[in-house]
Amino acid sequence: MTLEALLVVAAALFGIGVYGALSQQTFVMIMMGLELMLNAAMLAAVALWAASTGGSPKGQLLTVIIMTVMAVEAAMGFALIIGIYRIRKADMTEKLKRLRA
Amino acid sequence: MSTSLTVDIAFGLFSAATVVAAWLVFRTDSMVRAAYWLLASFAGVGAVMVLLHARFLGLVLVLMMAGEMTIMAVFMVMFMMNPAGLNPMTMVHQHRTAKIAGVVAFAGLALVGLVADFPDRPADRGRDPTADLGRELLGDSMLIFETAGVTLLASMIGALALASKRGRYGDAEEGSAPPPLEPVAGPRTGADTVTEPEAEADSGEHAGMSHG
Numbered sequence A: 001m002t003l004e005a006l007l008v009v010a011a012a013l014f015g016i017g018v019y020g021a022l023s024q025q026t027f028v029m030i031m032m033g034l035e036l037m038l039n040a041a042m043l044a045a046v047a048l049w050a051a052s053t054g055g056s057p058k059g060q061l062l063t064v065i066i067m068t069v070m071a072v073e074a075a076m077g078f079a080l081i082i083g084i085y086r087i088r089k090a091d092m093t094e095k096l097k098r099l100r101a
Numbered sequence B: 001m002s003t004s005l006t007v008d009i010a011f012g013l014f015s016a017a018t019v020v021a022a023w024l025v026f027r028t029d030s031m032v033r034a035a036y037w038l039l040a041s042f043a044g045v046g047a048v049m050v051l052l053h054a055r056f057l058g059l060v061l062v063l064m065m066a067g068e069m070t071i072m073a074v075f076m077v078m079f080m081m082n083p084a085g086l087n088p089m090t091m092v093h094q095h096r097t098a099k100i101a102g103v104v105a106f107a108g109l110a111l112v113g114l115v116a117d118f119p120d121r122p123a124d125r126g127r128d129p130t131a132d133l134g135r136e137l138l139g140d141s142m143l144i145f146e147t148a149g150v151t152l153l154a155s156m157i158g159a160l161a162l163a164s165k166r167g168r169y170g171d172a173e174e175g176s177a178p179p180p181l182e183p184v185a186g187p188r189t190g191a192d193t194v195t196e197p198e199a200e201a202d203s204g205e206h207a208g209m210s211h212g
Helices: A003-023 A027-052 A057-088 B005-025 B031-051 B055-079 B095-115 B129-137 B142-163 B196-209
Strands: none
Touching: A003 A027, A003 B005, A003 B031, A003 B095, A027 A057, A027 B005, A027 B031, A027 B055, A057 B055, A057 B129, A057 B142, B005 B031, B031 B055, B055 B129
């Protein structure tokens, strides 16, 4: 388990997340892509904390902050999905081509 | 960072499982299954974090994601058509661009990871990282911790405001009313701002857009 291997795994997760967020049409699936990218960021942060910071607790704190971002993203995403569904009956990006309801 | 053979094997298994599960998220027909594949991917990352001695963070990640993915699966059943994936379907757009972007992101980040010269200062195994994190959260970095808490509170309030059925300007289903041509005196009440034919066209369109 080297730092390089960990960072390559994180890069693979991030790449899959980019692919998902760009290619999916359903809102919830796009959110899954975003979460995968944050997942990769968290893995890279913990890997660097373990290998290059000498175990400084500030590295773990960064991961806690990424987790907060993840929770905020999930709460806001679900709220927006409900809001859009109420107004436009839309569950896919293609239904929002027109800005006006 | 030198590790024992057992840890190396466990790392290989968990990281392979994580990447495969992440890939299956976008390959399965069933969206509920996609949510659980994503949970599997997070669990793999949590296990790798435990291997890296960030035990608290790894377990918190798994706990948090178990809750979130359950909510996500419920959302799939509530809002999406064909959540069970009984019919094979692909719901993707700009597939080629997305694939290229994903590969480029992977190649770029992996290159940075392989080429960059990070300092070699592994964490001291004698110390307890969880205790360190606790002292940091309630000591020097307390302000950051509290800010994260307030941010979460604000996002909860914002999510409630966005998702509530009735807001300050009327029901959420009505959508936004077009502004009146003549300036109206007094507060707008909603119904009188829409001219009749347009209002009918709008409601007809809404009925047409709804699906089962």
